[in-house]
Every structure is written in C-alpha cells, then in structure tokens.
Amino acid sequence: MGTGCAHDGIEAAGRGAARCDVAIVGAGVSGCAIARELARLRVSTCVLEAEEDVCCGTSKANSAIVHAGFDAATGSLMARLNVEGSRLMGPLCAELGVDYERVGSLVVCTDPAERGGFDALLACGRENGVEGLRIIEADELRELEPNVSDAAVAALWAPTGAIVNPFQLTVALAEQAAVNGVEFRFRSPVTGVARRAGGAWELDVPGGPLVARVVVNAAGVRADELHNLVCAPGDELAITARRGQYHVLDVTAGQHVRHTVFALPTRLGKGVLVTPTTGGNLLVGPTAEDVGDKDGVDTTADGLAEVERRASLTVRGVPLRERIRTFAGLRAHQPGHDFVIGEVPGAPGFVDCAAIESPGLSAAPAIARMVAGIVRDALGGPAERDRLAPRPAPVPDVARMAPEEWSALVAARPEYGRVVCRCRTVTEGQVVDAIRRPVGARSLDGVKRRVEAGMGRCQGGFCAPRVLEVLARELGRDPREVTLAGPGSEVVAGTVKDTLRGGAS
Amino acid sequence: MRRCDVVVIGGGPAGLSAAAAARATGAGEVLVLERDERLGGILNQCVHGGFGLATLGEELTGPEYAARLEDAARAAGATLRTDATVLGVRPAGEGAAGGPCARPGRRPGAGELEVTLVSPARGLERVAAGAVVLAMGCRERPAGAIGIPGFRPAGVLTAGCAQRLVNCEGLLPGREVVVLGSGDIGLIMARRLTLEGAHVACVAELMPYSSGLKRNVVQCLEDFGIPLLLSHTVTRVLGRRRVEAVEISRVDASAHPVAGTGRIVACDTLLLSVGLLPENELSRAAGVELSPLTRGAVVDDSLMTSVPGVFACGNVLHVHDLADHASLEAARAGAAAAAWARGRATRARGGGVPVEPGRGVRYAVPQRVDPERMPDELVVRLRVDGVYERRSVVARADGREVARRRRDILVPGEMEQVTLRRDALLARGGIGRVTIGLEA
Numbered sequence: 001m002g003t004g005c006a007h008d009g010i011e012a013a014g015r016g017a018a019r020c021d022v023a024i025v026g027a028g029v030s031g032c033a034i035a036r037e038l039a040r041l042r043v044s045t046c047v048l049e050a051e052e053d054v055c056c057g058t059s060k061a062n063s064a065i066v067h068a069g070f071d072a073a074t075g076s077l078m079a080r081l082n083v084e085g086s087r088l089m090g091p092l093c094a095e096l097g098v099d100y101e102r103v104g105s106l107v108v109c110t111d112p113a114e115r116g117g118f119d120a121l122l123a124c125g126r127e128n129g130v131e132g133l134r135i136i137e138a139d140e141l142r143e144l145e146p147n148v149s150d151a152a153v154a155a156l157w158a159p160t161g162a163i164v165n166p167f168q169l170t171v172a173l174a175e176q177a178a179v180n181g182v183e184f185r186f187r188s189p190v191t192g193v194a195r196r197a198g199g200a201w202e203l204d205v206p207g208g209p210l211v212a213r214v215v216v217n218a219a220g221v222r223a224d225e226l227h228n229l230v231c232a233p234g235d236e237l238a239i240t241a242r243r244g245q246y247h248v249l250d251v252t253a254g255q256h257v258r259h260t261v262f263a264l265p266t267r268l269g270k271g272v273l274v275t276p277t278t279g280g281n282l283l284v285g286p287t288a289e290d291v292g293d294k295d296g297v298d299t300t301a302d303g304l305a306e307v308e309r310r311a312s313l314t315v316r317g318v319p320l321r322e323r324i325r326t327f328a329g330l331r332a333h334q335p336g337h338d339f340v341i342g343e344v345p346g347a348p349g350f351v352d353c354a355a356i357e358s359p360g361l362s363a364a365p366a367i368a369r370m371v372a373g374i375v376r377d378a379l380g381g382p383a384e385r386d387r388l389a390p391r392p393a394p395v396p397d398v399a400r401m402a403p404e405e406w407s408a409l410v411a412a413r414p415e416y417g418r419v420v421c422r423c424r425t426v427t428e429g430q431v432v433d434a435i436r437r438p439v440g441a442r443s444l445d446g447v448k449r450r451v452e453a454g455m456g457r458c459q460g461g462f463c464a465p466r467v468l469e470v471l472a473r474e475l476g477r478d479p480r481e482v483t484l485a486g487p488g489s490e491v492v493a494g495t496v497k498d499t500l501r502g503g504a505s
Numbered sequence: 506m507r508r509c510d511v512v513v514i515g516g517g518p519a520g521l522s523a524a525a526a527a528r529a530t531g532a533g534e535v536l537v538l539e540r541d542e543r544l545g546g547i548l549n550q551c552v553h554g555g556f557g558l559a560t561l562g563e564e565l566t567g568p569e570y571a572a573r574l575e576d577a578a579r580a581a582g583a584t585l586r587t588d589a590t591v592l593g594v595r596p597a598g599e600g601a602a603g604g605p606c607a608r609p610g611r612r613p614g615a616g617e618l619e620v621t622l623v624s625p626a627r628g629l630e631r632v633a634a635g636a637v638v639l640a641m642g643c644r645e646r647p648a649g650a651i652g653i654p655g656f657r658p659a660g661v662l663t664a665g666c667a668q669r670l671v672n673c674e675g676l677l678p679g680r681e682v683v684v685l686g687s688g689d690i691g692l693i694m695a696r697r698l699t700l701e702g703a704h705v706a707c708v709a710e711l712m713p714y715s716s717g718l719k720r721n722v723v724q725c726l727e728d729f730g731i732p733l734l735l736s737h738t739v740t741r742v743l744g745r746r747r748v749e750a751v752e753i754s755r756v757d758a759s760a761h762p763v764a765g766t767g768r769i770v771a772c773d774t775l776l777l778s779v780g781l782l783p784e785n786e787l788s789r790a791a792g793v794e795l796s797p798l799t800r801g802a803v804v805d806d807s808l809m810t811s812v813p814g815v816f817a818c819g820n821v822l823h824v825h826d827l828a829d830h831a832s833l834e835a836a837r838a839g840a841a842a843a844a845w846a847r848g849r850a851t852r853a854r855g856g857g858v859p860v861e862p863g864r865g866v867r868y869a870v871p872q873r874v875d876p877e878r879m880p881d882e883l884v885v886r887l888r889v890d891g892v893y894e895r896r897s898v899v900a901r902a903d904g905r906e907v908a909r910r911r912r913d914i915l916v917p918g919e920m921e922q923v924t925l926r927r928d929a930l931l932a933r934g935g936i937g938r939v940t941i942g943l944e945a
Binding site: 247248295299300301325408415418419423425457461462469480483484486491497498500 | 621626627629645647649659662663671674675677702742747784
C-alpha cells in the first residue's frame with residue numbers, strides 16, 4: 001500500500017536526500033487534515049512533526065468547540081472557512097468515528113446597555129452565512145440554560161455551534177492519512193529550508209535532508225519562522241503566541257451548562273466561555289495574553305483567577321471545586337487577524353497554512369480542502385486515487401458498549417476485561433490498541449489523547465504506573481525510557497537504590 | 506444469576522475485614538471483588554511498619570497486614586476474587602433487568618441488590634446480593650485539582666503513585682524531590698525516597714500544622730533532617746518536559762501566597778500529598794446520599810447508607826489515618842450487612858436522629874444514630890477543624906451531655922473518637938439530635 005516517502009515515492013536524490021512530492025510541516029489538526037485530503041491524490045506525502053506525536057500543540061489545548069462562525073469579520077478567509085468547516089465537521093466526525101455534538105452556543109448579554117452589541121454580531125453572522133441565528137430573551141434563555149447568570153438579559157442563539165473532541169479528530173485524520181500511504185515522521189523539526197535548482201525544496205530534518213516538490217507550512221506558532229526563510233524581503237510573517245488558560249472540571253460538573261456559553265464582548269473586553277466537552281467535562285476559559293515564548297504554555301495564578309472571575313459573569317455557581325486540571329494553549333496570532341493560506345509570493349511550491357488561530361479547529365476541514373487544492377495545482381493536477389481507504393475502526397470504548405458486546409470482546413481478548421483507568425473506565429486492551437495502531441501512541445499523553453486513560457478525576461494517579469508498564473512492554477522499551485510526552489519527559493529517573501549502588505543512569 | 510448474602514466491593518483492609526466479619530456474623534456466601542490482581546489494596550505498596558497495632562497487637566508492614574487480613578477472610582469462608590472490577594450496584598430488577606447482561610439462573614428477589622462486574626476471565630457478570638458493602642477506598646487529589654500555576658511536565662505525581670512505582674515496580678520517580686503537602690503518604694514517601702537514594706529538599710505544607718500523624722513527622726522527616734515548611738506552598742512549576750524547579754512561597758493566615766516570598770528550589774520531581782478523596786463513583790451512581798463534609802456516604806449507626814442494604818466502611822466512607830481503624834469500622838459494617846441480608850425487613854430505613862458536628866468539629870461519622878437499635882456502645886469518629894489544646898470532645902443529646910473525652914491536643918490530621926452509650930441516650934428519652942463539639 002501507500003505512496004508515502006517510505007514506499008514508492010521515496011528515492012535517492014543525490015547526497016542521500018530522500019524525496020517526496022509533498023512535505024507537510026506540522027501534525028496538528030490542520031496538517032493532519034491536509035494530509036488526509038492529499039491522500040486522495042496519487043502523490044507521495046510526508047508529514048514532519050517536531051514532537052513525538054500528532055496533536056501536540058495548539059490542537060490539543062483549546063476550547064474544543066466548533067464555532068458557528070458569526071464573529072469572524074465578514075469577507076475574511078477566517079469567516080468563510082469557519083462557516084464551511086462548521087458545515088463539514090459533523091459529517092466528517094461521523095465518518096471518522098469522532099465525538100461531536102451540536103449543542104448550540106449562546107452569547108450572553110448581562111448589561112441592558114450593551115444589547116446593541118447583538119446587532120453587529122447578528123449582522124455579521126447572517127452575512128457570513130451562519131444559519132439559525134436569533135436573539136432570545138431572558139425567559140427562553142433561562143429555560144435553555146438554567147444556570148445562566150441572574151444578570152443575563154438576552155442571548156444570541158447559534159444552533160450550529162458544536163463541541164468536538166480535538167484529540168480524536170486529529171488522531172483519526174492522521175490514521176486515515178497513514179493507511180492511505182502518508183508517511184509520518186516524528187521528532188523531526190525542520191531546521192532549514194532551501195530552494196534547489198529545478199524548483200524543489202530541501203528541508204533540513206534530523207537524519208538527513210528531505211526534498212519535496214511542494215512544502216505545506218502548517219507549523220502552528222512557528223509557521224512564521226519557516227515562512228520567513230523563503231519569503232521575499234518585506235513579506236515576513238510575525239506570529240505571536242497568544243496564550244489561553246483554562247480550568248477543566250470533572251464530569252460531575254459536566255451538566256452545569258448545556259450549551260457553549262460565551263459572553264457578549266463589551267467595552268470591558270471579551271469574556272470567557274463555559275462549555276460542556278464531548279467527554280462530559282466542563283471547560284472554562286480562555287484568557288488571551290500575548291506571550292513572548294512560543295513554548296509558553298504555563299498557567300499563572302492571575303490568569304486562572306481571571307478566568308474564574310469572568311466565567312461567573314455569564315454562568316452562576318460554576319463549581320470550580322470540581323476542578324481536575326488546568327492548562328494553557330497558544331494560538332498562532334498575526335496582526336492582520338486572519339488565516340494566512342496560499343503559496344508564498346516568490347516561493348512557488350511553498351504553501352502557507354499559517355496563523356491558524358481560533359476558529360482554526362472549526363475551520364480545519366475547510367482549510368484542508370483549500371490547501372489541498374492549492375497543492376494539487378502546484379503539482380500540476382496529479383491523478384486521484386480510486387478511493388480513500390477508511391480509517392481503522394476506532395479503539396473499542398467499553399464505557400459505551402452494550403454489555404453483551406463488551407463480554408464478547410473480553411472473550412476474544414481478555415485484556416478488555418481489565419480496567420486500568422477507573423475514572424474513565426478504560427481497559428488494558430484499549431491501551432494496547434492505542435499503541436498498536438497506525439500512528440500509534442508512544443507516550444502516556446499519547447495514550448491519554450487516544451483512549452482517555454489518565455484524563456479523569458485522578459489524572460493518572462492510579463493508571464499511570466499501569467499504562468507505563470503496558471507502553472514499556474508493547475514498545476519493547478525499558479520503563480525508564482517511557483515518556484510523558486516525548487524525549488526529555490521520562491516518567492521515572494531510574495531504579496531504586498541505583499545511586500547507592502553506583503549505577504545511576 | 507449467582508446469589509450471595511453479602512458482596513463486598515474492594516479487597517483492601519476494609520473490604521477484607523468486612524468480609525471476615527460478615528461470615529462470622531452468619532452470612533452465607535460472602536464475595537469480595539477486588540479490581541487489582543492482588544488482594545490488600547493500598548497496603549501492598551505500604552512497605553513501612555505500623556500496621557496491626559490496634560487490631561492484632563503487633564507491628565506489621567502493609568503487605569504483612571494484608572496477608573493476615575486475607576488469611577482471616579479466607580479462613581472465615583469468604584470467596585475472594587481478584588482482577589474483577591465492579592461497574593455498578595443497583596436494586597435488583599431496576600432498569601434493564603433481564604436485559605443485555607442477564608444470565609440464565611435465578612432472578613434476584615425483591616429488596617435485593619444487583620452488582621455488575623467485569624473480569625478478564627469471565628467478561629461481564631451480574632451477581633445478586635442481599636447486602637453490599639462499599640469498601641473502594643480513596644484516591645489522591647491530583648495536581649490539577651489544586652491548580653498549581655506553571656508548566657505540566659513529567660515529574661509531577663502524587664505520593665501514592667510514587668509509592669507504587671518505588672515499592673511495587675522498583676522504579677525511582679526522581680532524584681531531587683520536593684514534596685507538597687504533609688499528608689501521611691507524603692511524609693512516608695519523603696523517607697522512602699531518601700532511603701532509595703533520592704534527595705528530598707523539603708516538605709511544604711499550606712497549613713500552619715502538619716496534616717499527617719505526629720509520629721510520621723518525627724520518624725519520616727525529623728529523623729532524616731528533611732525540613733517541614735509550614736504555611737508554605739508551591740506557587741509555580743518550572744520545566745517544560747521534566748520538572749526543573751519549583752517556586753515555594755510563604756502563605757498568609759488565609760492560605761494565600763505572600764508576594765515576594767517565592768524562592769526557586771531546583772528539583773526534578775514534585776510529589777503531591779494534598780488530600781485524599783473517598784472514591785464514591787459507584788456509590789453516587791447507585792444513588793447513595795453523600796456528605797459534602799466527608800465526601801463519603803451518609804450512614805447510620807449500622808453504617809448503612811441511604812440505599813437500603815448498601816453499607817460503607819473504610820476510606821470510601823471517610824478518610825482514616827490508620828488502616829487498623831478502617832478494619833475495625835469495616836468489621837462493624839460487615840456484621841451489619843450480614844444481619845441485614847439474613848433478615849432484611851427487620852430494620853427501618855432512615856430511623857434515628859442526626860449526629861451533627863458542633864463547635865470545632867469538621868465532621869462526625871456516623872451521621873445518624875437510633876438509640877433504640879444502636880449497639881450498647883457506638884464509636885463516633887470525627888475530625889477537628891484546627892489545632893486545639895486541652896479540650897474535651899463532648900457529645901450532647903438535645904443540649905445535654907451524654908459523653909465526654911478529654912484530650913491534651915487535637916489536630917485535624919489525627920482522627921478523634923467519642924463513644925456513645927445506648928443507655929445514656931435512652932435515658933434522655935425521645936431526643937431530636939446529637940451534637941458533637943469541642944468544649945473546655
């Protein structure tokens with residue numbers, strides 16, 4: 001099978017360089033969605049990812065919602081791709097077996113003097129082509145959302161707003177790309193780009209250069225660095241990491257709101273959202289802080305307190321006592337506040353998919369189509385494959401199985417009867433299968449993203465040693481080599497008394 | 506469907522003790538369901554000593570104590586199953602009875618309970634039970650729950666997780682360690698890691714007093730020269746992939762960090778011992794009323810929960826300091842469960858009067874007592890809400906004193922108790938409530 005770099009597309013290109021038709025830099029949701037689209041073509045595609053897994057940057061740390069598309073500036077790329085992505089997302093998730101729920105979203109106004117803000121949003125939304133938008137008054141609002149703030153006077157109701165599991169989505173896109181021949185190379189940061197005679201691009205990656213006819217720059221917060229290596233003087237991109245901090249609440253609080261609840265932006269700024277997640281948790285956030293550090297996913301006491309305070313403006317009694325985790329993610333913001341998608345002027349075959357900040361997750365299916373179209377043109381319109389092989393069936397989720405189905409699975413594979421993560425009811429069988437899949441898990445976080453072991457209220461306190469053991473066994477590694485999230489994040493430092501024996505590793 | 510008099514969920518010190526007592530009290534089949542591959546629960550990773558002092562009169566390690574309890578439960582005739590995870594408990598016949606999971610065989614009778622479990626050997630099963638004892642223990646509060654600012658790298662783990670890695674897997678979580686929280690497991694792990702070749706820089710405790718036992722502060726920290734920083738907390742975690750350092754700050758009287766007091770302590774590991782939470786997922790799903798104070802079930806003097814026939818004991822009921830106390834409490838629950846299973850209708854639900862925490866007391870268990878039916882002597886366990894010297898724990902029935910216990914020192918980290926006597930309560934006539942508080 002396959003036309004990936006590792007197969008028929010790869011050939012020696014002098015000085016040992018490997019070749020492929022398309023190199024995608026970045027295995028976030030954009031990169032993986034593009035890879036899946038390109039898998040439809042008879043071209044060789046290789047995804048280069050600096051981290052050890054897909055979904056390690058912005059794609060894993062966001063609001064996990066599908067925006068309806070009413071607030072992006074009319075006429076922007078962001079608006080068009082958001083609305084198109086929102087339409088595509090439901091069917092895509094159904095096809096891939098990814099959790100998605102059209103819960104609808106509410107933009108809540110808590111100050112009668114600010115109601116005018118609805119006019120602009122409503123006009124913008126309708127102009128953007130968002131369906132079903134309307135203003136609902138306090139009574140209907142309270143019926144829809146009983147825990148809305150007592151101060152709420154009205155809300156914009158957007159029935160096409162949805163929630164999605166971004167980990168599952170990114171993994172599923174990558175898996176389908178992989179079984180259709182796309183090669184994924186992890187721990188492969190691109191450190192240099194050069195145009196070769198003949199027009200191909202040579203990328204510096206560990207293990208030797210990779211030559212590609214077309215490069216897709218989906219490098220998230222670092223896409224500007226790559227862009228600026230190839231663009232004409234004066235055409236540089238400047239991406240700022242805009243940090244968003246969040247609280248994650250336990251499933252016991254997951255019903256606190258039924259919809260994604262936003263605050264109507266006011267003179268005092270943009271509010272935070274409170275939303276259920278597909279996993280049944282409650283998510284509260286984010287802040288919006290420009291940070292100088294593109295690895296700056298640290299949380300701060302002030303930021304977390306700010307989120308808590310702002311959430312209370314739209315939703316009453318948010319049960320922060322049920323918190324199980326805090327996190328921060330970085331959006332790739334550029335001053336023009338729009339997606340930057342297209343061939344870089346003066347650099348034919350170098351295609352940007354940059355500045356994919358919110359609503360990038362929502363837009364991902366549409367972004368992928370757009371970018372794939374540009375790549376196809378750049379390659380001179382290569383032939384299409386007959387059909388895309390489906391993604392491998394998702395790892396069975398015992399928590400959602402009918403009892404007899406689960407029993408039958410245990411009969412065939414007893415490890416599906418051993419519960420390792422008690423918070424989310426995840427069995428050893430699921431952990432094993434998360435590892436054994438195409439583009440499989442290689443770390444505790446990789447397992448967590450795929451089957452949710454460690455994502456529950458004890459945050460891995462119980463299951464981490466067990467998952468570590470399974471990872472070591474399945475990967476044929478020493479437990480000391482097993483990581484939380486790639487090299488440098490080894491879970492344990494050594495064995496007991498090793499220093500006392502003089503055998504510290 | 507298989508039928509047992511008593512099904513015990515959890516094969517740790519509470520579950521094993523409950524099972525032995527249930528058999529000794531006349532229960533027929535008693536089935537213990539343990540999800541781990543070994544019985545004994547968390548005792549297996551507690552290789553330190555101090556177990557068995559109150560129940561067996563000798564000092565044992567955790568695994569030794571577990572072995573004794575297992576032997577006793579076996580000798581009493583209980584059936585012990587490992588690698589069996591309980592998925593749900595509910596009144597028999599409710600919901601999808603006869604549905605997907607039904608097995609050929611006897612249907613449970615009215616008033617009985619049904620336990621669903623899964624195991625690698627047998628897949629999903631249902632078991633009918635005359636009574637169920639909840640003995641699932643507790644879990645540790647994770648880093649995310651307390652929201653320590655900073656990064657989320659490898660090397661941040663709970664003390665109990667580290668304890669398992671060290672004592673059961675032979676793995677060392679880190680070499681330079683800071684412990685946040687002076688819960689008993691944190692104190693014990695500070696010593697253990699030191700013995701295993703790591704360096705423990707300090708233990709930081711948010712409160713102005715240790716939340717662990719005094720004996721552990723002495724034996725685990727003072728004996729090893731490990732500083733205990735009271736009224737301090739970790740205000741930042743540094744390091745992107747692996748912990749590189751933490752910032753430790755002083756906190757004020759309301760436990761808020763004092764700006765400008767932070768200092769960076771280099772380390773590769775942050776161990777958390779910041780609280781234990783009863784693991785009541787099954788209880789909640791079964792409709793058992795939980796107390797916001799203990800986060801465990803609300804129980805009466807027989808340790809029965811709000812669901813008839815469902816009893817609770819050990820750390821799932823409220824977090825104990827000593828496994829011995831959990832065992833003693835569990836024996837009462839096991840005996841009561843056996844009695845219920847043998848003659849269910851003899852006891853009305855919701856009888857008795859409330860037992861309420863008074864001044865200086867955070868919680869008291871059980872939360873209800875029925876003077877007519879209670880045992881002659883009933884031990885009420887409680888925790889105080891601060892550090893007190895030279896006070897008495899006093900129980901009052903409608904304001905009148907019925908029990909008193911003098912203490913030189915009372916701290917939140919050490920569970921207290923007071924014994925209610927049935928005759929003393931009956932002598933008061935039809936009382937409305939019992940209050941337990943601290944008095945001079």
